[in-house]
Amino acid sequence: MTMLRVDGLSVRIGGDRILEDVSFELDRGERVGMIGESGSGKSMTALALIGLLPDEARATGRVEFEGRDVLAMGEGGRCRLRGDRIGMIFQEPMTALNPTMRVGRQVGEVVALHRGGSRAEVRKRTLELLERVEFRDPPRIARSYPHELSGGQRQRILVAMAVACSPALVLADEPTTALDVTVQAQILALLARLVAEEGAALMLISHDLAVVSGMCERLLVMHDGRIVEHGATAGLLDRPRHPYTQGLLATATALDSAPRGSVLPTLPDFVGAA
Numbered sequence: 103m104t105m106l107r108v109d110g111l112s113v114r115i116g117g118d119r120i121l122e123d124v125s126f127e128l129d130r131g132e133r134v135g136m137i138g139e140s141g142s143g144k145s146m147t148a149l150a151l152i153g154l155l156p157d158e159a160r161a162t163g164r165v166e167f168e169g170r171d172v173l174a175m176g177e178g179g180r181c182r183l184r185g186d187r188i189g190m191i192f193q194e195p196m197t198a199l200n201p202t203m204r205v206g207r208q209v210g211e212v213v214a215l216h217r218g219g220s221r222a223e224v225r226k227r228t229l230e231l232l233e234r235v236e237f238r239d240p241p242r243i244a245r246s247y248p249h250e251l252s253g254g255q256r257q258r259i260l261v262a263m264a265v266a267c268s269p270a271l272v273l274a275d276e277p278t279t280a281l282d283v284t285v286q287a288q289i290l291a292l293l294a295r296l297v298a299e300e301g302a303a304l305m306l307i308s309h310d311l312a313v314v315s316g317m318c319e320r321l322l323v324m325h326d327g328r329i330v331e332h333g334a335t336a337g338l339l340d341r342p343r344h345p346y347t348q349g350l351l352a353t354a355t356a357l358d359s360a361p362r363g364s365v366l367p368t369l370p371d372f373v374g375a376a
Contacts, residue, residue: 105130105270105303110163111150113327120146120159121327130270133297133304135314135335137350138324144307145193147324148273151305152188153180168270186216189264189302191293193276195256199248205259206232206244212266231262235292254285258292265296272297275307290317311354315339323347 106128113121121143128134136144149155151165153172165172168187172180184190192198200208210228213219219227232240235258248256257277264272274293278286294317297304308314314321314335321338323331323346331344342348 103130104128105168106151107166108147108151108164109166111147111161111165112163113146113150113155113159113161115156115159119327121150124163124324124327124329126322126329126332128271128303128305131301131303132320133306133318134320134322135318136305136307136322136324137309137311137314139309139350142324143327144324145275146327148190148275148305148307151273152184152190153177154184182216185212185263185269186267187270189266189269189272191257191260191264191272191274191277193279195253195260196248198260199256201248203247204244205246205248205251205256209244209259209262209266212263216267227266231266234265234296235259235262252285253281254289257281257289261289261293261296265300265302268300269302271303271305272300273305273307276309277306278313279308279310286313293317311339311350323350 104127108127109125111121111124124147136147138144146155150161151167151172153175155161161173163173167183172183199205206228209231210224213227214224228244229240232243237243237258243251243255251259277293278289281289290313304317306314306317318335321332321335322329323344325346331338331342331347338347339351342351
């Protein structure tokens with residue numbers, strides 16, 4: 103069953119076109135990856151889905167989630183949607199978390215806002231969430247400030263906040279970019295487990311083909327604000343049709359096979375291919 107339908111989404115900021123005629127669908131429980139290099143429009147698409155576009159942005163088209171158009175909602179409706187039916191994991195925890203608040207209070211605020219309950223009930227739910235994201239000492243973590251935690255621990259806090267209210271959709275925007283390989287694998291495994299337990303759909307945004315190919319059933323390839331190719335993960339990776347996708351795969355293959363210490367070009371001539 104289709105849960106999210108994006109139809110003709112375009113976004114402009116001043117005279118600049120950021121997104122152009124973006125259209126795709128997402129079914130309940132489906133795992134979809136959105137790939138492309140930095141600046142391709144991936145994050146702006148995610149922000150449009152949850153109604154967090156910059157004030158100066160002008161969006162047209164339709165973003166229909168569970169039968170309601172997010173773009174046509176008032177801010178009150180979008181606030182009720184975010185954190186409840188849609189959970190969001192941002193790329194950089196230190197900008198997503200409030201540095202002056204203990205992390206337990208920040209997780210608890212999501213619970214209190216969308217589910218209510220007494221102070222004791224919210225605290226109990228908060229500790230349960232911290233345990234679900236595999237903290238061994240939830241009370242100590244709850245008392246910590248963001249700067250007292252490691253990068254992987256801070257990302258676990260964002261995961262806990264994203265799944266706090268059993269959302270129907272989790273948006274993860276480059277959730278492991280700043281982490282080392284070992285911690286990255288742990289966070290991805292945690293995210294996959296929690297999404298499966300909740301029966302939620304996942305939209306994973308990344309420039310890392312290895313990440314999305316291991317997590318997602320279907321891929322959307324973005325370039326210059328447009329979706330240039332889409333399809334089942336295995337088929338798209340084996341038989342890419344668009345020159346941009348072919349370039350992405352060629353660069354990823356070169357990076358994987360390069361000897362340590364070699365110098366490789368960065369997303370080279372294929373960027374800009376039509």
